[in-house]
Amino acid sequence: MRLTLYLSHIVTILCALHTIDACTVCTNESPEPITYSPAPWTLKGTIYSFFLLPGVGIPLFGGLPVKAFPPLERQYPEAIAGNYKGILGMIQVIRYTESPVGPYDELLIVPGFFGYPGPDGSEITNVRVSRIYVSQKYTAWNGRVNWNIPKHLARFDWTSDVNGGESVKIYPFDTSGDPYESGPSAKPFFQMSFSPLLNGILQIPFSTDLYGILGINLTLVQPPVPQGQDVFGAIAGTSTSKSVVPGQSSDRTTFGTINLSQAGGDGEETGFNAVGDEYFPNFWPGLLSTNVGLRMEDATITFSEPVVWSV
Template sequence: MANEYGIEHVPGPWECVGESWWFTCYPLGGNKNNVRGASHPLDFHEGANDSFYGGIGMIMIVRYTSTPVGPYDELLYVPGYYNTPHASGSRYRITNIYVSSKETTYNGRRNWNIPKHLAVFNFDKSETTGQTKITVAHPETPDNPFFVAVIKDIPIVSKIGVPLSTSLFPMNLEFHQPNIKAVDTPEGKANGETGTETWQSFQPWMGGKARFVQCVDIKNGNGDGTWPDQVDGVWGAVLRWDPGMKLKFPAGTELPKSNL
């Protein structure tokens, strides 16, 4: 049954299949400053993201071929760790994210406080150069992407794929997401940009075959604050998860309300 947004609610857990590119963001001097556009200006209550701690951040691009709400594309930004009122240590946080489906926009926001917005994605692989150009644009300006990345294989290195899962990663991959605001516009309502009342925590899992590729060019932002114009310390080596990668999202755990 459709909800007030005209979209069916599909609660977690979710099991998904797809492929992904992970861009590591960590300057040599350390990740100390949150940047303008790290979070979308319409999503979070004032002060929610003031408690930035730092650490390794990431930009992720995911192409889902199978999810409980159908296939879709995704671009997300995790600046690093944030101090949280619900744990003694810091936790990761998704602060900016775009997807190609209103069904996952609504459910991602409602189930996990993931502040999704709609965008237009394009993946163009050149048969001449072997490079893949990935662009993401706002629906109203599809010819002016706010994110562009050009990826190519690294000779010999990219031929080596190894089984990998996030269970092997040395960092804490639990996310603590503050409650988010509804986008109270006709477009926001049509796109499923709902709000929530309490914090949520969850720890996703990814597994599959992965290899390293190279980012030869990247553009961030259009100056409007809806995506960071400058992401410092983006590494040239990108972790490429092959098609068939599996991702599991557990049901979110509701956390107490907070003044943050």
């Protein structure tokens, strides 16, 4: 009994020390060490989404553009492995206000479905986050370690307008050719502007549970990610495949338009940036300049514990 009580006190002290060490407003310059925040995660934030559909972002013929994967991961065949099938994809920008590692911003690309060897060796078909940027090192490290999400760092510059619209420009740390990913690019890799319909007055509930009802499996299957050389120690490597079930829901979902003009973006003059990412006028091949999009405010976002198996 005394031993149990003693161990309980030790756990309480360790948890308190962890809380003291953890940052509350986390940035790449925060002095607190990167610590492990295990899955599952529950987060809050605002989500901006638009779809990739056959012929409109999903290629009818051929494969993916080079920019579908980060420069580091492109050097490792196991990190980009999988038979691309397309079908349905999505690009999202998320402003997390609450997470186990503090607030942060995120851009993620889900280019569609891929075929992979599953846990029993047979092929499974699932979506995957192929490229993703986040605004601070704590979520970059934990996303890679927990779920093989290939997070890299970027600066996010936001502006708002009087009609409820939002614009963002994203400057990655890995697109200038610097292997140490020490700072943002001079020009944006991605930029968009969201304009709500009816100034955002009309809001409805929406949940990714709807996809399951429609027979669409949103389970992410992520191959292992390589170790980076970044100055922040955020680009962790892994050696196993992992799957994770994400969820998103909001009672305040607004339809709107997303302007994807990349005028002035990185690579506009030459067609490529310093690491070989193609420049497209609307960011991604096949996309229009104006796209239908969603904004989910006060959203709850979840990431399950991973299922892990050897490659």
